[in-house]
Structures are given as C-alpha cells and as structure tokens.
Amino acid sequence: MRDFERKEMRKMGFHDREREIKEIMNILNTEPTLITFIYGPINSGKTELINHLAKQLPENYVVFNVNLRGKFISDYRDFVRALFKIEREKTYKDIIRKISEVSVKALNFVGIPVTEDILNLLFKERTYEDVFEFLEDYFMKIGENKNSVLILDELQVIKDVKVDELLIYKLFNFFIRLTKELHLCHVFAITSDSLFVERIYKEAMLQGRCRYLFVDDFDYETAIAFLNKYKFGEKEKEMVWEYVGGKPVYLVELANAKMNGKDIEEEVKKLLKIRTNQILSIFDEISLRKVEYSEEAIIEEFKRFENEEIIQYDRMNKEKIFLVERNILFIDPIQRTVKPQSKLDLLAIRNVLKCERKK
Numbered sequence: 561m562r563d564f565e566r567k568e569m570r571k572m573g574f575h576d577r578e579r580e581i582k583e584i585m586n587i588l589n590t591e592p593t594l595i596t597f598i599y600g601p602i603n604s605g606k607t608e609l610i611n612h613l614a615k616q617l618p619e620n621y622v623v624f625n626v627n628l629r630g631k632f633i634s635d636y637r638d639f640v641r642a643l644f645k646i647e648r649e650k651t652y653k654d655i656i657r658k659i660s661e662v663s664v665k666a667l668n669f670v671g672i673p674v675t676e677d678i679l680n681l682l683f684k685e686r687t688y689e690d691v692f693e694f695l696e697d698y699f700m701k702i703g704e705n706k707n708s709v710l711i712l713d714e715l716q717v718i719k720d721v722k723v724d725e726l727l728i729y730k731l732f733n734f735f736i737r738l739t740k741e742l743h744l745c746h747v748f749a750i751t752s753d754s755l756f757v758e759r760i761y762k763e764a765m766l767q768g769r770c771r772y773l774f775v776d777d778f779d780y781e782t783a784i785a786f787l788n789k790y791k792f793g794e795k796e797k798e799m800v801w802e803y804v805g806g807k808p809v810y811l812v813e814l815a816n817a818k819m820n821g822k823d824i825e826e827e828v829k830k831l832l833k834i835r836t837n838q839i840l841s842i843f844d845e846i847s848l849r850k851v852e853y854s855e856e857a858i859i860e861e862f863k864r865f866e867n868e869e870i871i872q873y874d875r876m877n878k879e880k881i882f883l884v885e886r887n888i889l890f891i892d893p894i895q896r897t898v899k900p901q902s903k904l905d906l907l908a909i910r911n912v913l914k915c916e917r918k919k
C-alpha cells in the first residue's frame with residue numbers, strides 16, 4: 561500500500577498551458593496553410609505541451625511524432641531511419657487502413673509507420689525526393705479520412721546535414737508543399753536552439769510560409785497555481801518564484817523535494833550555487849585558452865542584466881552568440897530580445913558579477 565501511495569504521489573500531472581493549447585487548437589481547426597515553428601527557452605515545456613495536446617485530440621486526427629533528440633544524423637540513411645518506424649506484422653494497406661479507421665481518440669505514432677519492405681526501398685532509392693514523394697502520397701491517402709499532424713521535435717539536429725545540398729532546405733520545401741500548396745498535413749517544428757530559430761527567421765524561402773509560437777516558462781500566476789497543488793507555503797512559493805521563476809523542470813524538481821519533506825530554501829540555494837559555479841567555469845576555460853573570448857567582454861554582456869531581466873538587442877555580437885550556445889542566454893530573434901535562459905541563470909549571472917567585483 562505504501563509503495564502504491566508513493567508511486568501515485570510521484571506522478572506529476574500536466575499543468576495549465578490553456579492559452580497555448582487554445583492557440584494550437586485554433587491552428588488545428590483550420591486547413592493547414594503555414595508551417596508552425598514552436599520555440600522557446602530550454603526546458604520551458606515545449607515537448608510536454610505538444611505531446612500532451614496530441615493525446616487529447618479527437619478521433620479525426622492522426623499524429624506522427626518524430627523526435628530527433630539524441631539521434632545521430634549525418635546522411636540520407638540516418639534521416640530516413642529517424643523518420644519512419646517499421647510495423648512488422650502489417651502490410652502497407654493494413655497500415656493505411658488502421659490509420660484511417662475510426663477510434664475514440666487520435667492515433668499517436670512515434671515515427672511514421674511503414675512496412676520493412678518500404679523502408680528498404682526508400683533506403684535503396686537514396687534521394688530525398690523519393691521519400692518526400694512517398695510521404696506526399698501517404699498523407700494524401702490518409703487525408704481521405706483523417707487530418708494528419710506531423711511533429712518534428714529537435715529539428716536543429718539536422719541543421720547542418722548535407723548530402724548534395726542542405727537537407728533542411730529540402731525539408732522546408734516539403735513542409736511548404738504539405739501546408740501551403742496541398743493543405744495535406746499540419747506541420748509543427750519544435751526547437752530550443754534560438755540561433756537556429758534566428759536562421760529560420762531570416763530564411764527567404766520561409767517568408768510568409770510559417771508562423772512562430774513562443775512557449776516560455778510559466779508566468780507568475782501559473783507557477784504559483786502549480787506550487788499550490790503541492791501545498792507549498794506562502795514564503796516557500798515566493799522563494800521558489802524568486803529563485804527559479806516559472807521554469808517547469810525546476811518546479812517539478814522542487815515539488816518532488818517538497819513531497820520528500822526537504823527544506824525548500826536549502827534546495828533553491830543549492831540549485832543557484834550549482835548554476836553559478838557552472839557559469840564561473842567559463843572563466844577557467846578562458847584562462848586555459850580553451851575559448852577565444854576575453855573575460856572582460858563576457859562580463860560586459862553579463863552587466864547588461866545587472867538591473868534588467870530582458871533586453872532589446874540592436875546588433876548581435878560574438879559574445880552573445882557564445883553565451884547562447886552555452887545555454888546561458890536565450891535570444892528571441894522575432895522580438896529581438898535577449899534574456900537569461902531562466903531566472904536561475906539571471907541570479908547566477910548576478911552572482912558572477914558580485915564575485916568579479918570582489919576580486
């Protein structure tokens with residue numbers, strides 16, 4: 561019984577995101593015309609949001625969810641392997657029939673289901689055009705009965721994959737074909753790589769063919785409502801907001817700590833100490849000449865956040881790019897703003913500045 565209770569308690573339910581869900585539902589309720597890019601800081605809950613929503617969709621939708629995280633993709637074969645999933649026991653006809661059948665909720669597939677024979681054929685063909693042509697036909701068949709939703713998470717994984725030309729351009733062309741031209745399939749591309757979003761944003765071929773959906777950490781009310789579920793005291797709630805803001809991943813961690821009877825003040829301070837030391841370690845790399853930036857220039861960037869939480873940028877510089885690559889800063893190229901990846905990063909940056917002054 562005890563074990564059972566513990567297990568039940570540890571299961572964290574999905575929290576809120578009403579505004580974002582409504583926005584995505586509005587997109588899904590209309591014919592696909594644009595590619596949707598979902599972006600936001602690290603660990604803001606982008607994947608969780610789309611996965612949760614995909615499970616709630618009614619039976620006239622079918623979701624194909626391809627997550628490229630941790631996948632090593634360097635050529636055509638790797639890419640094809642990442643896109644598809646073999647359904648061994650079925651023929652191609654059976655697969656299409658299964659997808660087209662009515663069920664209570666939307667079918668959710670991890671990877672696009674195909675037979676082994678088809679996958680082997682696609683491996684042999686060796687051109688992206690064949691894959692995209694095959695998929696066009698696939699979505700066309702399904703489209704007779706269902707609305708398809710294609711999700712590509714961690715799209716930045718393939719940002720530099722080149723065969724004859726960059727794969728990403730071929731993929732964008734395919735997405736445009738599925739949405740704007742044929743209205744066959746909703747396409748959601750997710751990434752937390754803000755430099756990649758910047759590249760997409762200035763990409764001429766995507767002008768007027770996509771929309772951007774920003775998924776940020778929880779705002780104050782949402783974060784407090786989350787903490788209320790786990791019976792945080794008033795002081796604890798304010799302290800959590802002060803230290804980690806609305807970053808879901810930390811809120812979940814702290815809710816677990818709370819359920820385990822840990823001291824919340826100690827926990828948040830521990831998190832801040834770890835993050836401060838991680839940021840300080842950049843200066844070790846500079847001293848050891850492992851990175852080419854000067855300590856002064858990095859400090860200058862940090863100083864911008866001494867009194868501000870978010871700044872408007874005029875021009876990008878290489879120090880900012882470096883700090884974005886290190887996941888300390890997050891840039892929003894659409895708003896032309898820069899901010900620390902989380903409240904914890906902001907406080908850590910301010911701690912680093914204090915350490916500098918003491919020197």
Ligand SMILES: Nc1ncnc2c1ncn2[C@@H]1O[C@H](COP(=O)(O)OP(=O)(O)OP(=O)(O)O)[C@@H](O)[C@H]1O
Pocket residue numbers: 572573574575576577601602603604605606607608609751752808809812
């Ligand atoms: N709405 C939510 N309700 C409850 N927990 C959430 C919610 N959103 C995110 N989380 C928690 O935060 C963690 C991080 O979320 P998620 O992996 O979706 O972030 P992400 O933005 O996709 O991160 P990345 O930048 O690494 O892709 C999840 O594992 C989950 O525990």
Ligand SMILES: [Mg+2]
Pocket residue numbers: 606607608713
């Ligand atoms: Mg994610």
